[in-house]
Amino acid sequence: MAQNKMVFHPAAGNADSGFGRMVFASLVAHALVVVLFSGLWLPAARTIDRPVYYVDLVNLPVERPQAGRPDGAKAEPQKSEKAAPKEEKTVKPAPAPAAEKVQVAPPKPPPVKEKAPEVKVPVKEAAPEKKAPAEKKAPPKAKPKTVEKDYQSVLSAVEALRAKKEQEQAKSSRKAQIEELKNKLAAMTAQDSRQAGAGTGAPLGMADGSGDQAGPSFDLWLYTYVRSNWSLSKYQLSRQDLEAEIHVVYDQNGNLIRKKLTRSSGDAVFDRSVEDAVLKSQKLPKAPGQRMEFEIIFNLKDLLEKN
Amino acid sequence: MRFFLLCLFTLILFPLSGFGFQIEVRSPGQQAIPLAVTTFVPLEGNPPAEVIREFHEVLSGDLDFSGLFRLVDPDAFLSDAGRVGLESGQVDFDQWRILGAQALIKGGVFFNGSQVTVEARLYDVLRRRLLTGQRYSGAAGDVRTMAHAFADQVLKAMTGELGPFKAKIAFISDKTGRKELYLMDVDGHAPAQLTDHRAIVLNPDFSPRSKELIFTSYKTGNPDLYRKEIYTGREARISSRKGLNIAGRYRGDGRAVALALSQDGNSEIYLIGTGGDIHKRLTRNWGIDVDPSWNPDGDKIAFVSDRLGNPHIFVLDIFSLEERRISFGGKYNATPAWSPQGDRIAFSRLEGRTFDIYTVRPDGSDERRLTFGAGNKEHPRWSPDGRFLVYSSDESGKKAIYIMRADGSGRQRISSPGGNCLHPAWSPRW
Numbered sequence: 075m076a077q078n079k080m081v082f083h084p085a086a087g088n089a090d091s092g093f094g095r096m097v098f099a100s101l102v103a104h105a106l107v108v109v110l111f112s113g114l115w116l117p118a119a120r121t122i123d124r125p126v127y128y129v130d131l132v133n134l135p136v137e138r139p140q141a142g143r144p145d146g147a148k149a150e151p152q153k154s155e156k157a158a159p160k161e162e163k164t165v166k167p168a169p170a171p172a173a174e175k176v177q178v179a180p181p182k183p184p185p186v187k188e189k190a191p192e193v194k195v196p197v198k199e200a201a202p203e204k205k206a207p208a209e210k211k212a213p214p215k216a217k218p219k220t221v222e223k224d225y226q227s228v229l230s231a232v233e234a235l236r237a238k239k240e241q242e243q244a245k246s247s248r249k250a251q252i253e254e255l256k257n258k259l260a261a262m263t264a265q266d267s268r269q270a271g272a273g274t275g276a277p278l279g280m281a282d283g284s285g286d287q288a289g290p291s292f293d294l295w296l297y298t299y300v301r302s303n304w305s306l307s308k309y310q311l312s313r314q315d316l317e318a319e320i321h322v323v324y325d326q327n328g329n330l331i332r333k334k335l336t337r338s339s340g341d342a343v344f345d346r347s348v349e350d351a352v353l354k355s356q357k358l359p360k361a362p363g364q365r366m367e368f369e370i371i372f373n374l375k376d377l378l379e380k381n
Numbered sequence: 382m383r384f385f386l387l388c389l390f391t392l393i394l395f396p397l398s399g400f401g402f403q404i405e406v407r408s409p410g411q412q413a414i415p416l417a418v419t420t421f422v423p424l425e426g427n428p429p430a431e432v433i434r435e436f437h438e439v440l441s442g443d444l445d446f447s448g449l450f451r452l453v454d455p456d457a458f459l460s461d462a463g464r465v466g467l468e469s470g471q472v473d474f475d476q477w478r479i480l481g482a483q484a485l486i487k488g489g490v491f492f493n494g495s496q497v498t499v500e501a502r503l504y505d506v507l508r509r510r511l512l513t514g515q516r517y518s519g520a521a522g523d524v525r526t527m528a529h530a531f532a533d534q535v536l537k538a539m540t541g542e543l544g545p546f547k548a549k550i551a552f553i554s555d556k557t558g559r560k561e562l563y564l565m566d567v568d569g570h571a572p573a574q575l576t577d578h579r580a581i582v583l584n585p586d587f588s589p590r591s592k593e594l595i596f597t598s599y600k601t602g603n604p605d606l607y608r609k610e611i612y613t614g615r616e617a618r619i620s621s622r623k624g625l626n627i628a629g630r631y632r633g634d635g636r637a638v639a640l641a642l643s644q645d646g647n648s649e650i651y652l653i654g655t656g657g658d659i660h661k662r663l664t665r666n667w668g669i670d671v672d673p674s675w676n677p678d679g680d681k682i683a684f685v686s687d688r689l690g691n692p693h694i695f696v697l698d699i700f701s702l703e704e705r706r707i708s709f710g711g712k713y714n715a716t717p718a719w720s721p722q723g724d725r726i727a728f729s730r731l732e733g734r735t736f737d738i739y740t741v742r743p744d745g746s747d748e749r750r751l752t753f754g755a756g757n758k759e760h761p762r763w764s765p766d767g768r769f770l771v772y773s774s775d776e777s778g779k780k781a782i783y784i785m786r787a788d789g790s791g792r793q794r795i796s797s798p799g800g801n802c803l804h805p806a807w808s809p810r811w
Contacts, residue, residue, distance in 0.1 A: 301406045307413050371406065
């Protein structure tokens with residue numbers, strides 16, 4: 075009997091381990107099925123949600139959008155750099171003759187008195203030459219009186235200048251702080267992309283952007299692009315509860331290589347309009363850099379809400 | 382085990398490889414179709430410029446009023462607009478695509494003596510193909526009708542439903558000092574007097590089957606119901622019972638008429654044959670019942686009754702005679718008109734001091750006010766495709782005929798000044 079037991083023991087051991095593996099495999103398979111059918115792995119998970127209407131198609135999409143609004147202004151540093159020269163350029167041509175006039179006038183009261191440029195010299199333009207010598211004459215008269223007084227006045231002037239400079243520095247640093255706060259505010263407003271209209275000062279980017287490039291994400295930009303190419307009049311439709319789905323494939327250069335109406339709305343006019351929208355979008359202005367394959371669902375939910 | 386692992390990896394990698402993402406577009410970016418309407422080019426003979434211009438103006442006017450299109454500015458047109466070729470292969474679609482046009486109308490005109498032949502084409506710019514092409518021939522004076530006819534075809538090509546522009550509008554005008562029956566184009570052009578009863582003529586309605594009208598006239602002193610053939614001018618009195626014989630409305634099959642008779646002392650709705658014989662009494666109530674209007678199936682009518690105090694709209698099943706009230710607001714609800722699709726009933730309502738046009742579903746739900754502002758807007762009637770409404774309004778002083786889209790937009794006056802114009806009716810397709 076004992077022998078029998080000894081003989082059968084290994085066999086029993088093999089059977090146990092085989093059974094364990096099977097149980098393990100079964101558990102993994104069941105878990106996998108649960109995970110797969112939970113929707114976590116389904117492609118539909120990444121749907122462009124609604125508050126994305128204000129993407130300006132002029133701003134081409136970027137790979138790593140920064141934090142901001144899709145309809146926002148360009149990023150601040152770029153703005154300041156570009157804005158300044160632009161202003162010069164645009165201002166220059168028009169006031170050119172005026173500038174010449176201004177230049178003609180000053181030579182007479184030679185800007186020698188630059189030390190006191192704000193001392194209302196320009197106001198007394200009429201007789202600057204006569205008065206200037208008079209002023210020049212005055213100091214020599216003062217000199218003999220008290221040198222100390224003169225020295226003191228120079229010192230106080232220097233102090234005043236220093237104070238002024240400090241004030242300006244403080245001002246500029248305050249400005250910088252304000253700019254910084256503005257940027258922060260812009261980034262915060264970017265979180266609420268439902269606030270319509272550009273010009274809020276928010277940088278160009280995405281509400282959930284964490285990259286370093288100014289621009290919307292590709293899928294959001296694509297949504298806006300396709301929508302802008304979809305023309306359909308409500309007077310063409312007998313009903314508004316229509317929905318169609320198109321499967322589209324773009325190559326890496328942004329050329330439409332395949333489109334298929336995967337779900338018809340049942341309304342020929344509606345179906346044709348959505349196919350037209352895709353046809354109009356057959357060449358993307360910006361190459362995605364990789365092959366793209368996705369579904370576009372067209373419906374009239376926003377029109378229904380308006381009604 | 383290996384097989385199992387293989388399956389596992391395949392399943393994990395599958396979603397990452399093929400599918401990208403999904404976009405949901407919840408409304409069109411452009412809610413009008415960009416359409417380029419070129420001025421047609423002379424193909425043969427020497428067609429007068431005004432003929433070509435008139436065709437262009439009428440066609441553009443109809444298509445613009447439809448609300449379906451955004452007309453591309455003709456100043457932006459490139460060289461293809463003046464090219465003669467009308468075959469799809471001869472049209473430079475790229476030029477039109479640059480201009481953003483999605484649909485294109487081109488055409489040519491032959492002129493031979495007084496005869497005009499118009500070749501008209503509608504193209505799909507994106508697909509580079511012909512959507513519809515028509516040839517019309519007639520006298521130079523028919524060019525407006527040709528333009529209306531082609532506008533109808535364009536609407537059919539774009540929506541599947543023919544347009545209503547080649548129809549007619551009947552109305553009553555007192556410009557001779559008496560209320561007489563007139564007929565005009567849908568854009569108000571070419572009004573023509575149909576009756577000379579030198580009495581009061583009211584409430585015209587078109588036969589759905591032939592070119593004839595019924596109306597009420599006081600020609601003999603009593604408000605009797607008449608039928609008139611439009612082209613022959615022949616006229617017959619079909620109901621001349623004591624009291625009112627008013628507000629006659631053809632059933633959809635044209636074989637019966639619902640009207641209000643007061644032969645028993647009180648105005649009630651009756652069903653009569655086109656010869657005038659009574660088929661059935663439809664209402665029986667102490668109140669005044671008037672203004673019947675058929676649903677498209679011909680088994681229900683909407684009418685007005687003051688049985689509950691103020692006049693309101695009711696819907697009646699003509700077989701079971703079951704009635705249901707569908708209007709609940711306003712002091713006075715009048716002249717219901719059931720849409721050709723059967724989905725809505727238009728009517729006028731006195732709210733405050735003025736009448737305005739409303740629509741409601743036949744079950745009384747989803748009531749919508751379509752007109753606003755000064756003046757009484759009354760007697761709404763549908764176009765045969767249900768896209769538009771015609772009505773009368775005194776907002777500019779005297780009563781005049783207006784048309785608008787079924788949602789109340791695009792309102793425009795079509796009757797010319799002179800006298801009061803009222804009681805319009807839009808004919809079936811002509």
